[in-house]
Amino acid sequence: MVREQxxxxxxxxxxxxxxxxxxxxxxxxSRYLTRxxxxxxxxxxxxxxxxxxxxxxxxxxxxxxxxxxxLAQPALQQPAPQPALVLxxxxxxxxxxxxxxxxVELGVDRLIPLVCERTxxxxxxxxxxxxxxxxxxxxxxxxxxxPRIDDPQPLQEVLAESAAPASLRLWATTRQPQLPxxxxxxxxxxxxxxxxxxxxxxxxxxxPEGGWSAGEEQQALAAGxxxxxxxxxxxxxxxxxxxxxxxxxxxxxxxxxx
Numbered sequence: 001m002v003r004e005q006x007x008x009x010x011x012x013x014x015x016x017x018x019x020x021x022x023x024x025x026x027x028x029x030s031r032y033l034t035r036x037x038x039x040x041x042x043x044x045x046x047x048x049x050x051x052x053x054x055x056x057x058x059x060x061x062x063x064x065x066x067x068x069x070x071l072a073q074p075a076l077q078q079p080a081p082q083p084a085l086v087l088x089x090x091x092x093x094x095x096x097x098x099x100x101x102x103x104v105e106l107g108v109d110r111l112i113p114l115v116c117e118r119t120x121x122x123x124x125x126x127x128x129x130x131x132x133x134x135x136x137x138x139x140x141x142x143x144x145x146x147p148r149i150d151d152p153q154p155l156q157e158v159l160a161e162s163a164a165p166a167s168l169r170l171w172a173t174t175r176q177p178q179l180p181x182x183x184x185x186x187x188x189x190x191x192x193x194x195x196x197x198x199x200x201x202x203x204x205x206x207x208p209e210g211g212w213s214a215g216e217e218q219q220a221l222a223a224g225x226x227x228x229x230x231x232x233x234x235x236x237x238x239x240x241x242x243x244x245x246x247x248x249x250x251x252x253x254x255x256x257x258x
Contacts, residue, residue: 006037006045007054007139009146015049021067022060023047030063044068050138050146052078078144081109082256083168084201085248087241088112088158090208093121095238100130102242104137104147106249113152118210127151155216158205159223166200171225172244174211179229182247189226198255202248206241 008029015023025033033039039059047055047067053074057065069075087108089099096113103111111134113125131149138146162169168189173179180188190198205225207216221227230240 006033007048007142008033008045008057009048009050009135009139012049012051015047015055015067015071018067018071021071023057023065023067025063025065033059033065046075048139048144048146050135050144052080052144054144076144080145081107081252083199083252084109085245085252086110086112086162086201086203087245088114088155088162088203088205089241090114090116090206090237091119091121091125091152092209092237093124095236096121097130097133099238099241100133100149101137103245104134104143105141106242106245107143107252108147108245108249109145110148110150112150112158114158114205114208115152115154116208117213117216118208120209125152155205156219159219159225162201162203162225163223164200167203168199168201169203169223169225170205170244170248171217171220171227172204172206172230172240173217173227174229174234176227176229177232179227181229181231182244182251185226185228186251202252204244204248206237206244209237 010023018024033045039045041059041061043059045057045059047057047065054076055071056068056075058068060066085108087103087110089111091113092099100111113127113130127149134147134149170182170185205220212220230244235243
């Protein structure tokens with residue numbers, strides 16, 4: 001059995017600036033370790049850099065921690081998961097913070113908050129808050145790679161950026177029962193994972209509470225996105241994004257164990 005171990009995320013630049021592996025803790029980190037977890041000097045935890053590396057550490061005093069391995073020799077190192085999972089999801093009035101947290105837990109590598117024609121929350125865009133939630137979720141779910149949380153982008157920019165030929169682009173839509181579902185579509189697009197090279201990235205777009213506009217649907221199809229449905233029921237935007245990402249995460253795990 002793998003023992004649970006508390007983790008703190010620290011930037012690579014911050015770790016590189018530590019003298020002799022002695023890291024200065026922020027007030028929030030110190031408070032969390034000493035007051036919430038009741039740690040004392042000598043108690044151990046893990047430090048991750050969000051770029052695939054983990055080091056063991058010990059609390060030295062209330063304001064410092066000692067890395068137990070050299071920076072160049074982490075206790076655990078993991079390559080970036082492939083293919084990258086990119087979730088482009090419309091910002092919704094409620095539950096967007098939950099979408100961010102659950103997407104991180106499921107293994108998304110990049111999350112792009114979309115501003116669509118029917119987006120109605122332009123005054124509630126909080127990318128720094130979302131990044132903080134992503135960092136907390138990465139620590140909690142014990143992943144080594146911190147996902148990238150973009151600033152909100154219009155759909156047109158995402159369609160243009162995703163046009164790389166090595167990418168697989170999936171467009172979740174509703175009220176089109178003739179479309180395939182995710183478990184049917186992926187084997188059709190990638191029939192022989194052993195023989196065919198995997199895509200560099202798999203993009204998934206999920207729309208706003210009012211659905212995609214007809215113009216947005218047309219733009220996506222013209223750009224080469226593959227439409228799919230998520231089942232017979234109409235899901236809330238937040239539910240649709242999490243359900244679809246869970247399917248993609250399970251598919252990647254079955255192919256690569258990452």
